[in-house]
Amino acid sequence: MCNGSTADSGPASPGSSPGRSTMKTSLIATLLCIVQVVAAQNVNIQFFPEKANHNRTEIVIPDGDYHVLKADLHIHTMFSDGTVWPTYRVQEAWRDGLDILAITDHIEYRPNKQYLNADLNTSYEIARPEAEKLGIMLIRGTEITRQQGVVGHFNAIFIKDANPINVENPKDAIKAARAQGAFITFNHPGWRMDACRFSPFQKEVLDEGLIDGIEAVNNHEYYARALSWCHDLNKTVIAASDAHDPIFNQFKLNTVGLENIRHRPMTLIFVKDNSQEGVREALDSRRTLGFFDGKVVGEESLLKQLFDVSVKFVQLKTYGKNTYYRIENHSSIPYRLKIGTGEYLLFPMSSISISFPKATAKVDVSVLNMYYYENTVPVFSVKL
Ligand SMILES: [Zn+2]
Numbered sequence: 001m002c003n004g005s006t007a008d009s010g011p012a013s014p015g016s017s018p019g020r021s022t023m024k025t026s027l028i029a030t031l032l033c034i035v036q037v038v039a040a041q042n043v044n045i046q047f048f049p050e051k052a053n054h055n056r057t058e059i060v061i062p063d064g065d066y067h068v069l070k071a072d073l074h075i076h077t078m079f080s081d082g083t084v085w086p087t088y089r090v091q092e093a094w095r096d097g098l099d100i101l102a103i104t105d106h107i108e109y110r111p112n113k114q115y116l117n118a119d120l121n122t123s124y125e126i127a128r129p130e131a132e133k134l135g136i137m138l139i140r141g142t143e144i145t146r147q148q149g150v151v152g153h154f155n156a157i158f159i160k161d162a163n164p165i166n167v168e169n170p171k172d173a174i175k176a177a178r179a180q181g182a183f184i185t186f187n188h189p190g191w192r193m194d195a196c197r198f199s200p201f202q203k204e205v206l207d208e209g210l211i212d213g214i215e216a217v218n219n220h221e222y223y224a225r226a227l228s229w230c231h232d233l234n235k236t237v238i239a240a241s242d243a244h245d246p247i248f249n250q251f252k253l254n255t256v257g258l259e260n261i262r263h264r265p266m267t268l269i270f271v272k273d274n275s276q277e278g279v280r281e282a283l284d285s286r287r288t289l290g291f292f293d294g295k296v297v298g299e300e301s302l303l304k305q306l307f308d309v310s311v312k313f314v315q316l317k318t319y320g321k322n323t324y325y326r327i328e329n330h331s332s333i334p335y336r337l338k339i340g341t342g343e344y345l346l347f348p349m350s351s352i353s354i355s356f357p358k359a360t361a362k363v364d365v366s367v368l369n370m371y372y373y374e375n376t377v378p379v380f381s382v383k384l
């Protein structure tokens, strides 16, 4: 816009009369206006803003007894060994349809320290305004990172300050996090291991009640044994990206096709309310499922709740010996169903047509892409 602001663009040159100076200034202002108009009409520029990817992919899960929030509770930035800036993590989370993000930079491993020698809370502080602008719940966290297989890695989320957790003794570090009220998870138990097992240190911290959750899914790995641990030891099921590079390099949200489904692993959290307290209550109460690679893992009762709010059997007409139904999927979760001898792919937000002999009162539905207790597939009885 030409608003004449250049009229104030400095004193007249020495020796010039005031009248000539004003004329000169207004001439410059006019020329600037012309330059701006020409720039706006530059025929050598074609704009295509509609091609920019401004869309968030919503992950739809209808409400049931609870509202389901989508969370990635383990991720890194340049402030540890990640390759992206904290605000970018928030933008990725927004685009991937998440509600909650916890940036959990390593305390002990910060290869960028020579460039970013900052306080351990810095990645959270940088990310927070962006999270607030985009409506992402940012949970303060950190990763206690010691030798895998001996001590291992533990995430502490809902902390208040990461700095006091930076202590030599690993148990003291975990206890320092606990003293702040942290929710503590045992991370990637199978990563670079020949088997999922507890080391003596890990057994010790478990026995002392210092572990609240276990990652059954981390990055591209699913640890079936860890899922059974969650059940047997009353621990919360966590699925997380643990991404170090941009999410797009590792996972792509694409709900077309079940085998080809690629999205970041996430924890589905069944909350009573959307606050941080509500999320914490749900985590403490173990109301979570892991969603990764088009599969869902967790307690059988929660899998049933997810299935019930997502999948509806709608009765249509009876012709001859058969009654026809439509099975509708009202969620972004895909389902691979086995009913009798038939297998059916129920894509996100889609329906299939099916018939049963008339007077069939109920059918048993195996959901082949859901696991509880290692790789056990649930079988749900559906009334028709
Ligand atoms: Zn780790």
Ligand SMILES: [Zn+2]
Pocket: 074, 075, 076, 143, 242
């Ligand atoms: Zn990590």
